[in-house]
Amino acid sequence: MGQDNDSSAGMSRFEPQKVWDPAIRIWHWMLVFSVVSGWLLGEFRSFSTMQWHIYAGYTTGILILFRIVWGFIGPPPVRFRALAVTPSTLKKYAGKMLRREPSGAAGHNPVGAVSVILMLVLLSVQVLTGLFSEDDALFFDGPLASMVSGSTRTTLTAYHQLSSKAVLIVVLLHISAILFYLLWKRENLVKAMITGWKIVRK
Amino acid sequence: MTKRFKNIFIGILISCASLAALPMAQAADDDAVAQAIKARQAGFRLYSFYAGQLFAMAKGEQEYNADLAATLANNLVAVTELNNGMMWLPESDNTARKGKTRAQPEIWAADSNIGDKAQTLKDAALGLSLVAGDGLDALRGEIGAVGEACDSCHEDYRAEDF
Numbered sequence: 047m048g049q050d051n052d053s054s055a056g057m058s059r060f061e062p063q064k065v066w067d068p069a070i071r072i073w074h075w076m077l078v079f080s081v082v083s084g085w086l087l088g089e090f091r092s093f094s095t096m097q098w099h100i101y102a103g104y105t106t107g108i109l110i111l112f113r114i115v116w117g118f119i120g121p122p123p124v125r126f127r128a129l130a131v132t133p134s135t136l137k138k139y140a141g142k143m144l145r146r147e148p149s150g151a152a153g154h155n156p157v158g159a160v161s162v163i164l165m166l167v168l169l170s171v172q173v174l175t176g177l178f179s180e181d182d183a184l185f186f187d188g189p190l191a192s193m194v195s196g197s198t199r200t201t202l203t204a205y206h207q208l209s210s211k212a213v214l215i216v217v218l219l220h221i222s223a224i225l226f227y228l229l230w231k232r233e234n235l236v237k238a239m240i241t242g243w244k245i246v247r248k
Numbered sequence: 249m250t251k252r253f254k255n256i257f258i259g260i261l262i263s264c265a266s267l268a269a270l271p272m273a274q275a276a277d278d279d280a281v282a283q284a285i286k287a288r289q290a291g292f293r294l295y296s297f298y299a300g301q302l303f304a305m306a307k308g309e310q311e312y313n314a315d316l317a318a319t320l321a322n323n324l325v326a327v328t329e330l331n332n333g334m335m336w337l338p339e340s341d342n343t344a345r346k347g348k349t350r351a352q353p354e355i356w357a358a359d360s361n362i363g364d365k366a367q368t369l370k371d372a373a374l375g376l377s378l379v380a381g382d383g384l385d386a387l388r389g390e391i392g393a394v395g396e397a398c399d400s401c402h403e404d405y406r407a408e409d410f
């Protein structure tokens with residue numbers, strides 16, 4: 047390793063590196079669980095399961111809070127600093143994105159960084175509106191619903207529903223992007239999010 | 249002095265004119281359609297008042313009281329059995345009366361099944377009324393069907409916001 051004798055050919059330009067720390071990996075799969083279960087419990091709600099929707103929502107909220115803290119004090123690849131992309135780096139990467147080779151980023155590639163921020167913002171909106179939502183058919187209220195007027199409650203409940211559609215779209219995009227990297231770019235990001243080891247450009 | 253009187257006179261004139269215009273503005277807001285909308289919303293308020301306390305009991309937020317529970321459930325049955333068809337006038341949907349109602353035009357469409365949904369609620373309320381006074385567990389067993397009947401109609405026929 048390390049010797050650069052055939053650096054022009056194939057995988058020798060890449061090396062495995064430990065990129066994702068254990069906390070972000072556990073965090074990610076907990077988030078998958080809380081978002082998928084929360085979404086399903088909201089969309090297919092019943093009187094006997096609605097309380098679980100609210101618990102799933104609290105779990106998502108706590109996970110988002112953790113991610114915000116981790117964005118400041120976590121290891122370099124998950125810091126918000128590493129997620130700050132400029133239009134020019136984004137454009138530069140987007141131009142190379144369709145190439146049939148791994149991106150080899152030692153963390154998020156620029157397009158990935160944008161989607162991470164989008165997901166975190168959208169899920170924050172989902173949780174925040176949920177806190178003020180009211181279900182006036184099954185009679186469940188978010189814990190802060192009584193702090194606002196009835197018409198505000200109705201509006202925030204409508205936004206909660208609207209943003210749940212956006213969450214669905216963005217999660218499907220997220221999964222499509224991962225499949226695109228796996229099948230087209232031959233880069234297995236899922237394994238990296240499980241083991242922490244990622245193929246990184248030397 | 250005379251100029252001041254003139255100003256006061258004009259002021260009074262304007263006030264009288266706007267006071268006279270006020271009832272006219274209200275009339276447009278209180279025609280037969282507006283009254284029907286308010287009446288049916290009052291009906292839903294009653295559903296919500298009776299059902300809401302039963303839900304609060306079922307969730308342990310209000311102490312269970314067998315007599316009150318039975319009365320609330322019987323009242324709910326009574327109001328769901330009213331024939332309020334005359335309140336659903338043409339041109340009383342949320343496109344014709346923006347900001348006043350959340351009732352969607354699909355209610356009036358040829359393939360509307362709002363009648364079936366209303367029947368589902370009636371059946372659920374009746375089922376609840378048969379056991380509501382028999383204890384908390386009996387109440388809990390039947391109340392879900394009531395909320396789910398409300399929810400399913402809102403899902404198809406009520407807009408999310410005004």
Ligand code: HEM
Nearest residue numbers: 084085088089103104106173176177179180181188207210
């Ligand atoms: C503390 C957090 C949350 C609370 C308190 C909460 C509360 C609520 C309430 C009261 C409703 C019922 C609204 C209605 O009847 O129309 C609802 C619906 C829903 N929620 Fe949440 N929620 C939270 C978080 C989330 C999260 C994180 C997601 C998804 C990622 C989510 C997805 C949904 C969905 C899909 C619906 C159904 C919307 C519909 O089709 O009517 N919620 N939520």
Ligand code: HEM
Nearest residue numbers: 077078081124153154155158162165217221224235236239
């Ligand atoms: C089974 C479905 C999913 C798979 C296979 C998956 C996989 C991945 C992978 C491989 C990454 C790292 C991407 C990179 O290297 O640039 C990632 C990141 C991320 N995923 Fe997922 N994901 C899934 C579902 C979800 C869901 C449902 C959510 C939440 C709505 C989500 C939210 C995120 C977020 C926020 C990140 C960024 C992590 C960070 O801040 O470092 N994922 N996901």
